[in-house]
Amino acid sequence: xxxxxxxxxxxxxxxxxxxxxxxxxxxxxxxxxxxxxxxxxxxxxxxxxxxxxxxxxxxxxxxxxxxxxxxxxxxxxxxxxxxxxxxxxxxxxxxxxxxxxxxxxxxxxxxxxxxxxxxxxxxxxxxxxxxxxxxxxxxxxxxxxxxxxxxxxxxxxxxxxxxxxxxxxxxxxxxxxxxxxxxxxxxxxxxxxxxxxxxxxxxxxx
Amino acid sequence: xxxxxxxxxxxxxxxxxxxxxxxxxxxxxxxxxxxxxxxxxxxxxxxxxxxxxxxxxxxxxxxxxxxxxxxxxxxxxxxxxxxxxxxxxxxxxxxxxxxxxxxxxxxxxxxxxxxxxxxxxxxxxxxxxxxxxxxxxxxxxxxxxxxxxxxxxxxxxxxxxxxxxxxxxxxxxxxxxxxxxxxxxxxxxxxxxxxxxxxxxxxxxx
DNA sequence: GCGCGAATCAACCTTTTGATTGATGCTTGG
DNA sequence: CCAAGCATCAATCAAAAGGTTGATTCGCGC
Numbered sequence: 001x002x003x004x005x006x007x008x009x010x011x012x013x014x015x016x017x018x019x020x021x022x023x024x025x026x027x028x029x030x031x032x033x034x035x036x037x038x039x040x041x042x043x044x045x046x047x048x049x050x051x052x053x054x055x056x057x058x059x060x061x062x063x064x065x066x067x068x069x070x071x072x073x074x075x076x077x078x079x080x081x082x083x084x085x086x087x088x089x090x091x092x093x094x095x096x097x098x099x100x101x102x103x104x105x106x107x108x109x110x111x112x113x114x115x116x117x118x119x120x121x122x123x124x125x126x127x128x129x130x131x132x133x134x135x136x137x138x139x140x141x142x143x144x145x146x147x148x149x150x151x152x153x154x155x156x157x158x159x160x161x162x163x164x165x166x167x168x169x170x171x172x173x174x175x176x177x178x179x180x181x182x183x184x185x186x187x188x189x190x191x192x193x194x195x196x197x198x199x200x201x202x203x204x205x206x
Numbered sequence: 207x208x209x210x211x212x213x214x215x216x217x218x219x220x221x222x223x224x225x226x227x228x229x230x231x232x233x234x235x236x237x238x239x240x241x242x243x244x245x246x247x248x249x250x251x252x253x254x255x256x257x258x259x260x261x262x263x264x265x266x267x268x269x270x271x272x273x274x275x276x277x278x279x280x281x282x283x284x285x286x287x288x289x290x291x292x293x294x295x296x297x298x299x300x301x302x303x304x305x306x307x308x309x310x311x312x313x314x315x316x317x318x319x320x321x322x323x324x325x326x327x328x329x330x331x332x333x334x335x336x337x338x339x340x341x342x343x344x345x346x347x348x349x350x351x352x353x354x355x356x357x358x359x360x361x362x363x364x365x366x367x368x369x370x371x372x373x374x375x376x377x378x379x380x381x382x383x384x385x386x387x388x389x390x391x392x393x394x395x396x397x398x399x400x401x402x403x404x405x406x407x408x409x410x411x412x
Numbered sequence: 413g414c415g416c417g418a419a420t421c422a423a424c425c426t427t428t429t430g431a432t433t434g435a436t437g438c439t440t441g442g
Numbered sequence: 443c444c445a446a447g448c449a450t451c452a453a454t455c456a457a458a459a460g461g462t463t464g465a466t467t468c469g470c471g472c
Contacts, residue, residue, distance in 0.1 A: 010312050016222025058312070106216050106264070146418060159400025174421050192399055194365025352448060380451045428459065
């Protein structure tokens with residue numbers, strides 16, 4: 001019997017997962033969480049085999065944060081990420097946090113059930129598409145932006161001028177321009193608009 | 207007995223809706239669709255009372271397109287939109303297409319069930335938040351961009367320079383600049399990056 | 413200690429963008 | 443016919459962004 005916790009902020013998605021999983025004789029849902037911290041607490045108190053984890057809960061804390069914390073538990077369950085997001089940042093972030101699998105929410109039920117059983121057996125539960133995405137893109141995401149560069153690109157994406165950004169971050173415009181030069185190099189961009197577009201497509205900003 | 211069709215591309219969401227609705231004595235799911243065109247066909251052939259319609263199906267055709275077509279049917283069902291998107295453009299687009307209600311997917315089951323019954327009774331099924339959003343923003347969305355302006359802002363959001371855009375659309379850079387001036391006025395922006403940010407927040411671009 | 417990355421800053425120059433003003437032509441509705 | 447909106451285009455100038463080069467300091471790992 002594989003014991004499962006469901007972590008998703010949408011009641012209808014939880015109901016759907018329940019419906020799919022409840023009809024399987026070897027699977028048992030032992031708990032449900034609608035926030036990352038509730039997911040962590042259930043992982044700790046219920047010691048499930050597998051936890052199905054959404055990435056975005058409409059809270060500051062994310063499914064990646066909860067996944068990271070869950071890895072510190074003495075009997076950490078296998079985390080299977082189930083999400084709408086398929087950018088490189090999202091995939092790599094979840095895998096680096098210790099997720100054993102990554103599935104998109106449009107996956108048909110038989111794929112979901114196979115992924116749950118694989119994760120419970122300690123196997124990688126990445127579909128071939130996601131696995132090859134991961135391998136092919138390791139180099140790019142290693143060039144990820146520094147925390148300061150992240151702040152700058154986020155403000156650019158909000159429509160801020162270099163002068164606005166300098167004021168917000170209490171630095172000079174020269175420093176803003178320096179950060180932008182680095183951002184352009186890392187993202188292979190030549191303007192603020194192309195840098196923002198690339199950062200969006202990589203999931204660096206949302 | 208309220209007869210319902212479910213239109214959503216995610217099997218897990220459909221399973222969740224089924225689970226929520228099947229437990230209600232006065233509600234009956236008569237069909238399911240995973241594309242907008244399948245939704246239209248079922249609306250035509252099964253003549254349900256209510257159709258639960260997602261907006262994005264991963265296809266070129268959207269739930270708004272299907273909603274528009276459904277209004278032409280002799281016994282058009284009431285369309286209740288159920289989606290993750292809450293931008294002004296999305297809400298207004300659906301309402302203008304003839305949707306009788308609009309719900310976000312994080313709505314709890316009791317709200318969903320109330321909205322279904324209201325829609326079936328011919329009542330507006332907009333939550334108070336969404337209704338006030340709609341009224342408060344009618345003015346803004348009436349200033350929506352012309353088709354050409356839409357093309358220009360989309361290309362800007364992709365990171366294109368004015369020269370790139372002129373080449374793509376086979377016009378002069380002067381014309382690109384003119385369109386941008388109009389876009390800035392309509393979106394209350396002063397730079398391309400702030401225009402893109404505002405267009406995103408309004409759902410003009412995604 | 414050295415090398416590297418990150419953060420900070422500047423000067424100088426070029427390019428692009430944005431603001432303003434003006435114009436033409438077409439289509440649509442009153 | 444007139445007005446408004448849309449699409450197109452131009453000239454001129456100011457402002458912002460981008461490119462390049464150079465520098466300093468700090469923290470970390472080898």
